[in-house]
Amino acid sequence: MIANYGYKDGSGEYYISIDTDKCTSCTAGRACLTACPKEMFEIITDDYDDEVAAVKQSFRRTLAFDCTGCKPAGGYTSLPCSTACTPGAIKHSW
Amino acid sequence: MTAGEKKEYWRWQENCWIDESKNWRDAKIITAGIDVGSVSSQAVICVDGELYGFNSMRTGNNSPDSATNAINGVLEKSGMKLENVTYVIGTGYGRVNVPFAHKAITEIACHARGANYMGGNTIRTILDMGGQDCKAIHCDEKGKVTNFLMNDKCAAGTGRGMEVIADLMQIPIAELGPRSFDVDEEPEAVSSTCVVFAKSEALGLLKAGYSKNKVIAAYCQAMAERVVSLIERIGVENDFFITGGIAKNPGVVKRIEKLLGTKAAETKYDSQIAGALGAALFGYTLMQKQGASAKAA
Numbered sequence: 001m002i003a004n005y006g007y008k009d010g011s012g013e014y015y016i017s018i019d020t021d022k023c024t025s026c027t028a029g030r031a032c033l034t035a036c037p038k039e040m041f042e043i044i045t046d047d048y049d050d051e052v053a054a055v056k057q058s059f060r061r062t063l064a065f066d067c068t069g070c071k072p073a074g075g076y077t078s079l080p081c082s083t084a085c086t087p088g089a090i091k092h093s094w
Numbered sequence: 095m096t097a098g099e100k101k102e103y104w105r106w107q108e109n110c111w112i113d114e115s116k117n118w119r120d121a122k123i124i125t126a127g128i129d130v131g132s133v134s135s136q137a138v139i140c141v142d143g144e145l146y147g148f149n150s151m152r153t154g155n156n157s158p159d160s161a162t163n164a165i166n167g168v169l170e171k172s173g174m175k176l177e178n179v180t181y182v183i184g185t186g187y188g189r190v191n192v193p194f195a196h197k198a199i200t201e202i203a204c205h206a207r208g209a210n211y212m213g214g215n216t217i218r219t220i221l222d223m224g225g226q227d228c229k230a231i232h233c234d235e236k237g238k239v240t241n242f243l244m245n246d247k248c249a250a251g252t253g254r255g256m257e258v259i260a261d262l263m264q265i266p267i268a269e270l271g272p273r274s275f276d277v278d279e280e281p282e283a284v285s286s287t288c289v290v291f292a293k294s295e296a297l298g299l300l301k302a303g304y305s306k307n308k309v310i311a312a313y314c315q316a317m318a319e320r321v322v323s324l325i326e327r328i329g330v331e332n333d334f335f336i337t338g339g340i341a342k343n344p345g346v347v348k349r350i351e352k353l354l355g356t357k358a359a360e361t362k363y364d365s366q367i368a369g370a371l372g373a374a375l376f377g378y379t380l381m382q383k384q385g386a387s388a389k390a391a
Contacts, residue, residue, distance in 0.1 A: 004243030008324060010288065015243060015327070047203035048238065061247050093327075 001046075005055035006063045006093070014063040015093040016081075020052040022089035035084030038066050053089070067092065103266050104257035105152075106134075106339060109364060110167045112147030118174055121146075123381045126179045127204065127373025128165060128195060130157045130188030133225025133253055134339065136370035137164035139172070139179065143378040145211070147172055148367045153225075157188030165194070181381050183373040197380070202231055202242050204372030209335045210237025211371060213359040218331040221321060221350070222368070223340035225253040230325040237372070241328045248288055253339040255289040256346075259313050262293055263306050274311040274345030281308050283316035292316065310345065318349035325354070333359045341365035 006015035032041040032053050040059045046052050059066050070076050082090045118124060121141035129136045131153060138148040149167035153160045161184065169176060176194060184192030185204040192198070201222070209220045210233065220231040227246030233239050260267040281304070284295045292313065299309045317340070336358045340346050342365060351357050363371075 001239050002241040002328075004241075004327070006243075007245050007247035009247055013327070017243075047199050 001048075003046075003052075003054065004093075005060050007061055011064065013093050014067075016055050016063060016067075017091045017093065018053055018055075019087075019089040019091075020046065020050060022087040023052040024050045026053075026087060026089075028084060028086040031084035031086070032081050032090060035080045037069065037080065040066060041081065064094075101264075103260040103264055106257075106267050108151040109366075110147075110149040110151075110171055111364075112139075112168065112172045113145065116141055116144070116146055118146055118172060118178070123181075123378055123385075124174075124179050125374045125377030125381060126165060126182045127370040127375070127377065128161045128182060128184050128189075128192045129186040129201065129204065129367075129370035129373060130161050130164075130184065130192060131186045131201075131225050131369070132227070133257075134366060135160040135164040135186075135188075136367050137161070137168050138367050138370035138374045139168055139174070140371070140374040140378055143375065143382075145363070145371060145374075148364065148370065150364060150366050153188070157191035158193045160188065161192040161194075181377040183377045185369050185373040197377075199373060199376055201369045202229060202244070203239055204369045204376065205229065205337050206231050206233040206239045206372065207237040207375050208368030208370070208372030209233070209337055210235075211375060212337075212361040212363045212365075212368060213333060213335040216333045217335045217359060219325065219328070219334045221325050221334070221336045223252060223321060223336065223338040223346075225339065228252055228321050228324060230321075230328050232328050232331065243324065243327055245324055252289075255292065255317065256313075256340060256343065258289055258293055259296065259310065262296060263310060265306065265310070268342075270310050271314070271343040271345035271347075273307045274314045275348075276307045277305070277311045280315070281312040283319050284309075284312045285316070314343070314345035315349055317346050318353055322350055322353045330354055330356060332356055335359045335361075337365050337368035339366050 001020045004015045004017045044054045127138045135153045136150045147168045182195045184195035184198045189198040205222045215235045222229040229244040232241035
């Protein structure tokens with residue numbers, strides 16, 4: 001399942017998509033949990049009883065601001081969450 | 095209505111129904127789904143995995159009471175008691191506050207499952223236009239979610255937004271859709287993506303000489319454009335199905351169909367019950383699995 005967390009508002013679209021099929025058999029040791037400086041990720045049991053990564057509820061409406069520090073303007077050349085997730089499950093839409 | 099009493103143009107029809115052709119006393123497994131949404135609450139009862147009855151009403155000022163009122167409506171109509179219900183699943187914003195629920199499941203999974211029942215197993219793309227959010231869901235032939243996204247950051251493009259416009263225009267909400275077609279030419283959509291600004295813009299259009307119908311058409315078009323941009327992120331695969339209260343508004347539905355170039359699948363069921371129906375069906379599957387496990391043991 002592709003789970004898209006985020007929103008669209010007047011300024012643009014801000015979604016973090018997580019491919020939970022890649023998550024269930026994580027080969028990166030749940031690296032997303034520690035890679036994100038804001039600790040935005042958590043492991044949940046989804047509706048189909050799979051243990052998968054998700055963006056915490058408290059960040060889902062503020063991604064544009066919360067992720068700013070990890071974008072090129074913040075000095076990063078690649079996103080820490082996407083880089084740490086070696087199975088390639090995490091993607092940003094912006 | 096007494097003199098001075100304000101008419102509630104936004105108020106939509108609450109609905110309670112049971113299938114008189116079925117006798118719940120003959121059922122082996124009775125399950126219920128309770129969808130406590132931000133604007134409306136639904137209770138659905140399924141007997142042996144088939145829809146038996148439902149109650150759809152406005153959400154009150156707290157989730158436990160709304161859940162209780164919703165289930166009580168359909169229980170009273172059927173002569174059933176809560177003890178007769180084997181398993182209850184809560185869904186929607188208030189899913190963790192359903193006092194008599196055994197389990198909570200997100201409305202995303204429940205809408206997909208409900209749409210699969212209501213529209214058939216060929217449904218692949220679902221647009222749920224809820225009271226205060228909007229969800230685009232892709233599912234497989236079993237109604238299992240394969241892709242989803244939602245937008246709950248603002249109320250534009252939702253049922254609540256339509257209620258605001260009904261009040262502003264002083265036209266009953268059920269008449270907005272048909273009236274939006276009663277225009278000489280299709281107007282430009284209102285530009286605002288925020289319902290508060292859209293209301294201001296609608297007022298401005300009225301002052302500029304737009305008829306009420308033309309303003310409604312502009313708002314319906316804006317709502318359609320907004321949700322289409324959302325659903326296009328996950329892609330539209332036929333069959334396409336719309337759930338939620340806005341599915342009853344042809345002014346929005348026809349415009350969405352035109353923008354997407356595809357027709358929404360029709361159903362004989364009330365589009366607002368999809369979430370609660372899906373929850374009740376999840377309950378039935380769980381009970382079947384438990385029964386199978388018990389037999390195997």
